[in-house]
Amino acid sequence: MRTQSPSMYSEAHDLYAALGVDTEAALKRLAKIPVSIHCWQGDDVGGFENPDGQLGSGLAVTGNHPGKARTPDELRQDLEKALSLIPGNHRLNLHAIYLESDTPVERNEIETKHFQGWIDWCKARHLGLDFNPSCFSHPLAEAGFTLSSPDPAIRRFWIEHCQASRSIANDMGRQLGSKAVTNIWVPDGYKDTPADRMAPRQRLKAALDEILSAPTPHNIDAVESKLFGIGSEAYVTGSHEFYLGYAIEKQIALCLDAGHFHPTEMISEKISACLLYVPELLLHVSRGVRWDSDHVVTLNDELLAITREIVANKVEDRVHVGLDFFDASINRVAAWTIGVRNTLRGLLIGLLEPTAQLRRAELNSDYTTRLALQEEAKTMPIGAVWDEFCRRNDSPVGAAWLSDVQHYENAVLSKRN
Numbered sequence: 001m002r003t004q005s006p007s008m009y010s011e012a013h014d015l016y017a018a019l020g021v022d023t024e025a026a027l028k029r030l031a032k033i034p035v036s037i038h039c040w041q042g043d044d045v046g047g048f049e050n051p052d053g054q055l056g057s058g059l060a061v062t063g064n065h066p067g068k069a070r071t072p073d074e075l076r077q078d079l080e081k082a083l084s085l086i087p088g089n090h091r092l093n094l095h096a097i098y099l100e101s102d103t104p105v106e107r108n109e110i111e112t113k114h115f116q117g118w119i120d121w122c123k124a125r126h127l128g129l130d131f132n133p134s135c136f137s138h139p140l141a142e143a144g145f146t147l148s149s150p151d152p153a154i155r156r157f158w159i160e161h162c163q164a165s166r167s168i169a170n171d172m173g174r175q176l177g178s179k180a181v182t183n184i185w186v187p188d189g190y191k192d193t194p195a196d197r198m199a200p201r202q203r204l205k206a207a208l209d210e211i212l213s214a215p216t217p218h219n220i221d222a223v224e225s226k227l228f229g230i231g232s233e234a235y236v237t238g239s240h241e242f243y244l245g246y247a248i249e250k251q252i253a254l255c256l257d258a259g260h261f262h263p264t265e266m267i268s269e270k271i272s273a274c275l276l277y278v279p280e281l282l283l284h285v286s287r288g289v290r291w292d293s294d295h296v297v298t299l300n301d302e303l304l305a306i307t308r309e310i311v312a313n314k315v316e317d318r319v320h321v322g323l324d325f326f327d328a329s330i331n332r333v334a335a336w337t338i339g340v341r342n343t344l345r346g347l348l349i350g351l352l353e354p355t356a357q358l359r360r361a362e363l364n365s366d367y368t369t370r371l372a373l374q375e376e377a378k379t380m381p382i383g384a385v386w387d388e389f390c391r392r393n394d395s396p397v398g399a400a401w402l403s404d405v406q407h408y409e410n411a412v413l414s415k416r417n
Contacts, residue, residue, distance in 0.1 A: 012384035019354050019376070023385050026351035029311070030389060033347055035340050036091040036130045036181070036322035039098055042078045042336070043069040044328045047097025047134065050104070060230060061294075063329030067413025072100050074416070076121055081408050082336040083125070085401040087393035088344060091128035091178075093322050094118055096165050097137070107138065108160035112171040119175050128178040130322065133158075133165040135186045147211075148188045148204040148237040155207060158186070162211040166219055173218030181282055181320050182216075183255050184208070185224040189232025200237040205246065212250060220320070222282040223247055224255035227262055247278045257284035257324060258302060259293020268305035275315060284324035285343055294325045297339040299346060307346035312355045321347075331413070334405045341401075345386055352385060353377050 013023045040047075044061040048071070069075035079092065099105060099114035112119075115131075122129045135146040135158055143149065146158040162184060169180040188200065212221055225240040240261065247254040254274055256267040267283065274281060285306065287295040297303060310319050321343065327335050354373055361369040387397045396404065 008381075008384040009388040012381040012388075015381060016352060016385070019373075019380065020357055021352055021354055023352065023388075026348060026385070027389055027392070029316075029351055030344065030348050031088060031393075033310075033316050033321065033344075034088070034090045034128060035343050036093040036128070036320065037079070037082070037086075037336060037340060038093045038323050038325075039075060039079065040095055041323075041326050041339075042075045042332050044332075045095075045137075045326050047095060047137075048072055048099060049097045049107075049134075061326045061328050063327060065328055065330055065332065067332065067409060067416050068328070069332075070416060072098065072117060077412070078333050079336075080125075081405070082333050082340070085333075085337045085396055085404060086340045086344075087390045087395035089126065090340070091130055091322075092118070092122055093130040093132070095132045096134040096161070096168075107134065108157050108164060110161070110164050110168065112168050115168055115172070119172055123176055127176075128180070129172045129176055130181040130183070130320075131165060131169040131172060132183050132185070133162045135161065135184075141187065144190070144231055145188045145200070145237075146186045147184075147207040148186070148200040150199075150203070155203065159207050159210055162207075163214065166211065166214065166216050166221070170216035170219040179218055179220050181220045181222055181253065181322070183222040183224055183282055184211070185226070185255070186238055187226075187229050187232060188238065189229060189236040190234050191231050192234050194235045197235060201242055204237050204242070208246065212252070220253055220280060221250075222253035222255045222280075222320075224257060224260070224282070224284070226257070226260040244274065244278075251279055253280040253282050253320070254278045255282040255284060257286060257293065258306065259286040259288035259295075259324075260284075263288060263290070266302055266305060268302060268309050271306070271309040271315075271319065272313060275313075275318060280318045280320065282320045282322060284322055285339075286324045294327070296325050296327050296330070296335045297323060297342050299342045303342065303346045304349060307343065308350035308353065311347055311350040312353070331405055331409055333408060333413075334402070337401055337405065344389075345382070348386055348389065349382055352380065352382060 016023050069078050100117050101114050140154050140157050149155045166182055169182040173180040223243045225238050225243040226236050258267050286293050287297050289295050310316055323339050358370055358373055390397045
């Protein structure tokens with residue numbers, strides 16, 4: 001376990017200053033960037049709609065680590081523990097299946113009252129709140145199609161669910177004084193080669209047009225693509241090209257998920273291109289491993305590239321950063337803590353690069369200087385600056401948070417059946 005001393009940060013400050021980087025300015029900018037923390041890591045995407053909480057519609061969670069949250073109160077308790085270990089001010093990302101109700105509620109009949117407990121919890125902790133319709137794990141999603149279903153009754157049900165979700169998100173944004181990002185993802189697609197690729201996309205477009213027709217001034221709409229899913233390996237209705245075109249036409253946010261593209265495609269490369277045409281982006285920061293996209297975020301090259309694109313281009317006001325992974329093979333609170341802290345570390349590394357010098361060298365075709373400075377930045381004392389950020393935010397320094405999680409597991413999580 002390492003500890004932070006004022007002299008370590010002071011030395012790092014001076015070293016970065018010699019490189020032309022102001023660490024104080026970097027810390028101030030980082031403090032203003034929220035990460036939307038996904039609630040579904042805490043209970044393996046089960047939700048509280050029914051006691052079974054069984055996944056379906058192309059979703060799967062691996063592992064059975066003890067201590068999964070079974071109730072909204074347990075999930076909030078686990079989130080509070082994670083937030084206590086994460087520096088900065090952040091947001092909560094909630095799915096519609098996390099409603100609270102004493103009686104069953106159909107998804108097309110959900111209302112703000114079913115999420116008021118979450119709104120009040122976020123308000124008390126000064127957290128923003130984001131929302132998602134849950135178009136999966138439901139009898140009317142078993143055929144593999146929701147908003148693009150050829151069955152008008154099924155399509156109508158999911159349209160109404162998404163309309164209700166947007167209305168709820170608008171109330172969330174209004175009550176909290178911070179716009180909610182509402183992301184629409186559907187698992188629709190075919191396992192094998194379709195005969196008609198156009199008709200499902202026509203139905204999806206018409207459904208989205210209807211869903212987005214009502215004004216929601218306290219809500220930011222986003223749409224999310226996927227290359228393929230379990231049971232939709234050959235064709236996904238909501239492809240990247242479909243949603244990119246739709247987001248441009250409607251001037252809404254486009255969601256880029258780091259694990260929803262071919263392994264050779266990187267969303268870091270897409271950020272600057274897409275921002276030329278859409279007003280905002282939602283990033284689902286995840287880690288793809290072979291075909292599976294939902295591993296805990298590590299400080300790898302793609303995360304560094306994603307976060308660098310955001311801060312180097314100063315687009316943090318147009319890019320909403322959210323996490324999307326669910327790993328039940330490790331402590332779930334630790335998964336949140338590792339993922340968010342790594343995302344923040346990646347942002348800080350980007351903020352501490354000598355961006356102005358790098359771009360000036362590039363503009364002058366001085367690629368030697370560009371490469372030399374890029375490599376020099378890699379071994380600068382980022383750790384001392386990160387520790388200072390944690391210290392200023394009353395968050396554990398280094399790996400000190402791990403013993404806290406281990407104690408929490410022994411005292412709380414291990415006692416859950």
